[in-house]
Amino acid sequence: MSDIRKTVDARGLACPQPVILTRKALAEGGFELLEVLVDDPSSRENVVRFAGFAHCGVEAETEDGGTFRILLRPDAGLPAAPEAARVAPAPETLEKAPGALSAQGATVFIASGGIGTGDEQLAALLMRGFLYTLTEAEGVPRRIILMNGGVRLAVEGSDSLVNLRRLAERGVEILACGTCLEFYQLREQLAVGRVSNLYEIAGLLLQGRTLSL
Amino acid sequence: MRLIVTFPSSHAALAAERALLGAGLPVELIPVPRQIRSDCGFCLLADAGEPGSGPGRRRLQLLGACGAREQWQVIETEPDPSSPSSRKVKSYERYP
Secondary structure, three states: OOOOEEEEEOOOOOOOHHHHHHHHHHHHOOOOEEEEEEOOHHHHHHHHHHHHHOOEEEEEEEEEOOEEEEEEEEOOOOOHHHHHHHHOOOHHHOOOOOOOOEOOOOEEEEOOOOOOOOOHHHHHHHHHHHHHHHHHOOEOOOEEEEOHHHHHHHEOOOOOHHHHHHHHHOOOEEEEEHHHHHHOOOHHHEOOOEEEOHHHHHHHHOOOOEEEO | OEEEEOOOOHHHHHHHHHHHHHOOOOEEEEEOOOOOOOOOOEEEEEEOOOOOOHHHHHHHHHHHHOOOOOEEEEEEEOOOOOOOOOOOEEEEEEEO
């Protein structure tokens, strides 16, 4: 007997729509296999990454004439829907409360270990506080890009590491500039996220909403 | 049980964090939740520990020595499992 399937056709849709549609389908359930169709390599990557956070196995990935087909199997033993909802809340659930804190979908660019100029201790304290408030936000950013002194936040011994890890657990992609890690000789100490390069970082900064600190 | 401990200044909160961490008592320095105070500031988030226990007493002594002002208990309401958009809600009550 073949598995009950459902298809999400997200071809032609820009990010983050494919992930949002996948999340909705997973929350609705009623199938054993979810087929997601996208036509953009970064959408494919985002859906596959999201599947990991939503406790879905990726059964197959194929490409045919520019269409990527991703076959997901939710793990029935784990609560896929609430986890998925936390990672990418449906747009209609955002900003319900007046003044609700949401960084939903944004890219946060951090190029220093602190916020602003002035006293260094205060700058570091503000950065730490800011990252904590992001962990408490209803909608988390899509990614955090760390550059120059910002990479120090993601290495062993940083007092912001705990908050960056919490954000990563909620599905936030943490990218650290490889040149910067190498310059400060911190590459081996990177404790959360992954190493990125200027081409990827420049591309990401130029697309979508970016908050620069 | 978790407590929010406020201080007269961010300097005092930082000093208290150093003192407690130095004594092996885990605390976290966080911005003061806006339900407690609307102006900017930092406070400590700490496990209250067992009342009367060694670490609990030591924590209280150190907090007192660092000029701790108020203590607030963190009340967490679990999300409704039937609603995927529901999330954990935190509120705060003066303690003790």
